[in-house]
Amino acid sequence: MIDIYPNAQSLSAICPRCSSTSEGSGKVYFQGTHVLAEHRCNDCGFDYYASLPIGHAALYPVTFSQDGKYAQYNLEKGTWMALPLIKSLQEKPEREAEINLFQVQKGRELLLVNCLDSCFGHVFTKIWNVYLLKKKFPTNTLAVLLPARCSWLINDEMVEIWAVDLPLQEIDKGVKHLDSWVKEQFKRFDRVTLSVVPVHVDQEQLNFGKILQAKPFDLADFGRLPVQLTFIWRNDRFWLNSRLLDLLHKASIKFGGLSLLRGLFCYQQARLMGRLFQKIRKVLPDANFIVTGLGKQGRLGSGLQDRRVEQIDLSVEREWNEIYRQSHLVIGVHGSHMLIPTALSAGFIEILPRHKLPHITEDIGRHQPGRLAHFLGRFVDEFSSPHLVSRHVLAVVKGFGFIYTNFIKQSNGNLFKNIQGLKESDNPN
Numbered sequence: 001m002i003d004i005y006p007n008a009q010s011l012s013a014i015c016p017r018c019s020s021t022s023e024g025s026g027k028v029y030f031q032g033t034h035v036l037a038e039h040r041c042n043d044c045g046f047d048y049y050a051s052l053p054i055g056h057a058a059l060y061p062v063t064f065s066q067d068g069k070y071a072q073y074n075l076e077k078g079t080w081m082a083l084p085l086i087k088s089l090q091e092k093p094e095r096e097a098e099i100n101l102f103q104v105q106k107g108r109e110l111l112l113v114n115c116l117d118s119c120f121g122h123v124f125t126k127i128w129n130v131y132l133l134k135k136k137f138p139t140n141t142l143a144v145l146l147p148a149r150c151s152w153l154i155n156d157e158m159v160e161i162w163a164v165d166l167p168l169q170e171i172d173k174g175v176k177h178l179d180s181w182v183k184e185q186f187k188r189f190d191r192v193t194l195s196v197v198p199v200h201v202d203q204e205q206l207n208f209g210k211i212l213q214a215k216p217f218d219l220a221d222f223g224r225l226p227v228q229l230t231f232i233w234r235n236d237r238f239w240l241n242s243r244l245l246d247l248l249h250k251a252s253i254k255f256g257g258l259s260l261l262r263g264l265f266c267y268q269q270a271r272l273m274g275r276l277f278q279k280i281r282k283v284l285p286d287a288n289f290i291v292t293g294l295g296k297q298g299r300l301g302s303g304l305q306d307r308r309v310e311q312i313d314l315s316v317e318r319e320w321n322e323i324y325r326q327s328h329l330v331i332g333v334h335g336s337h338m339l340i341p342t343a344l345s346a347g348f349i350e351i352l353p354r355h356k357l358p359h360i361t362e363d364i365g366r367h368q369p370g371r372l373a374h375f376l377g378r379f380v381d382e383f384s385s386p387h388l389v390s391r392h393v394l395a396v397v398k399g400f401g402f403i404y405t406n407f408i409k410q411s412n413g414n415l416f417k418n419i420q421g422l423k424e425s426d427n428p429n
Contacts, residue, residue, distance in 0.1 A: 001111065002052060004028050005183075005192035008037065013050030015041040016063045016070040024050065030182045032093075032164075032175040033116050034085055035194065039063070046070070049089065054114060055126060055197045056081055066090070084118075088174035095170055099181050100148070102161040107141030110189040113197060115146040116164060118172040121336020121363055126197050127153050128206055133195060134159065135205075141189070145182070147171065152314055155210055200362075208343040208366055214321040216366065217346040222328065222400050227287040229280065229393065230323055231273055232332030232341055233308050235295025238265045239272055239333050239351045241383055266298030274301035276331075276386040276393075283394055290327075292320050293337065329393060333382075338363040347376030349392050354382060375403050 003009040010023045024037040029049070034057055036049040048065050051057035060078030064071035064086050073082035111133060115126040123146060130144050134156055143160035146153075151163050162185070164175055186192050209215045236258070240246050245268060252258040277289045281303070290305045300306050307323065309316050317340075324330060324344035332338050333351045342348045343365025352360060360379060368376050378392050 001193040001195060002054070003191070004035070004112075004194050005186040005189070011037060011050070011052065013037065013039050013048075013061070013063050014072055015039070015044065015046055016048055016065060016072040017041065017046045018044040019072070020044065028052065030114075030175075030179040031085065031088060032171050032173075032178060033114075033118065034062075035114060051085070052194065053196060054194060055117070055199055056122070058196060059199070062086070064089075084172040088172065091173070093170075093174040093176040095166065095173070095176065097170075097175050097178070098148075098165040099175075099178065100161075100163045100165070101185070102151070102163060103157055103159060105141045105143070105158065105160050108190040110141045110143055110186075110192045111137060111195060112192060113142070113144045113195045115144055115150070115197070116171055116175070117147075118168050118170075119336055120150070120168060121339050122199070123147060123150050123168070124153065124336070124339050125199055125201070127211070128201050128203070129195055129197050130154065130159060131156070131207070131211060132201060132205060143185075152213075152317065153211060155213060203366055204369075206366075212321055212340060212343060213318075214325045214344055216344045217325055217327065219346060219368070219372075219404065222346055222404065225326065225328075227284050227397055228290065228323075228327045229277070229287055230290045230292060230327040230330045230341065230345070232330055232337050233269075233291050233293025233295065233298075234333060234335060234337055235262060235266055235293075235297055237333050237335050237353075238269045239382070240265065240268050241272055241385060242268065243383065246382070263297060266295070270298035270300055272386055274304070276389055277301070277304065279386055279390040280393055284397065290323055292323060292341075293332075328397060331389070331393070334359070334363055336363055339365045342366060342377075347378075347396055349378045349380060349389060349396075351382055351384060351389070352379045372403070375400070 008026045008028045010026060012021050012023055014021055018041060020041055020043040022039050022042045024039055027038040029036045035052045035054060037052055039048050039050050048063055051062045060074045060081055062073040062082045062085055066089050068086045068090050071086055113130050115123050117123045134142055143162055144154055145162040147168055148163040148165040151161055154161055166175065240249060249265060252261045280287060289303060290307055291300060292307045294312060296308045296310060321344060324341045327345040329347050329349060330341040330345045331349045334353060334356045338350060376396060380389060380392060
């Protein structure tokens with residue numbers, strides 16, 4: 001935890017101009033995704049900002065002058081985070097954001113969790129800290145700062161919600177008047193501390209049934225329910241299975257031509273998905289095939305239930321969650337859109353682009369216990385064919401009974417008890 005009110009904890013940072021180490025001035029600024037400390041270098045007298053070590057900034061710290069002339073950050077891994085942050089202080093946010101306070105709590109000391117981010121996956125995984133902190137500090141007053149569209153993920157009436165009504169992609173630009181609004185809330189408390197919001201937490205401690213208000217797939221029903229397979233569609237990240245199209249896709253992103261070629265990429269993805277389900281249907285003729293996701297471009301083949309939308313709202317989230325919790329497998333390309341589906345389904349097959357290999361499992365919500373995790377959760381290469389993906393699907397569906405019976409019920413009774421415990425703890429009621 002980091003003390004930020006009434007006095008901000010002084011943390012050291014490296015001057016971006018002379019590389020000397022200095023302590024903070026005791027003043028902080030709430031930019032949006034980031035909380036910044038104001039610094040003055042002891043050696044050269046230079047004024048600069050330093051990101052507080054919360055969220056991703058704990059992994060990739062940033063120090064910079066407000067005009068952006070001087071900056072220090074991880075050039076290899078932190079550019080995606082540092083450049084939007086620096087730009088937001090240079091240009092200042094122009095769009096007005098409505099900020100609302102819900103579930104007001106009483107108390108003298110506040111623990112604040114900043115979950116603002118421009119990426120839904122980052123918001124969702126940061127929110128996990130709210131539930132872990134509530135377990136660890138059940139009597140503390142807890143508040144969460146988050147995008148308004150994600151407020152439904154807070155299901156504890158004892159947690160204050162500070163909701164910023166902005167589209168996610170706007171949050172990187174900074175939130176206008178956020179700093180003054182947040183500091184006004186601080187006046188209700190004697191002391192405020194800021195959570196460091198680890199971005200890699202132990203999912204096994206989480207109750208996804210409660211967080212998502214939907215009971216995850218019960219493995220005991222795997223062989224009793226009609227087989228349901230769900231493909232998670234994206235219209236900005238594709239399964240292409242073609243080196244030429246992959247090269248064209250990367251070029252379109254680099255040179256700004258994605259909007260012109262999106263139709264081609266959607267066509268190829270829909271084609272591959274149709275071939276995949278055709279192969280599966282030959283072995284599992286009664287299986288249900290559903291497609292969810294954002295963007296309806298790309299014509300789907302017959303026999304596929306199209307649940308894609310052009311815009312997501314809470315009713316869509318609820319509908320999709322019901323689909324995921326009844327899915328034997330969810331299938332899709334690596335990305336934050338896989339977090340909720342994998343938290344609710346029995347298993348998954350993720351198509352993993354090679355440049356995302358360092359980030360494997362970051363978008364997986366729930367891991368099954370023991371050897372089931374390896375059997376039910378599978379990663380395949382981005383150039384995998386429909387034939388290969390179908391073999392993985394059939395191996396899971398056809399082989400689950402043997403694995404479940406022999407590895408769990410007979411060979412490892414304690415693990416079977418753990419699964420039963422997980423089923424009870426995942427019940428949102």
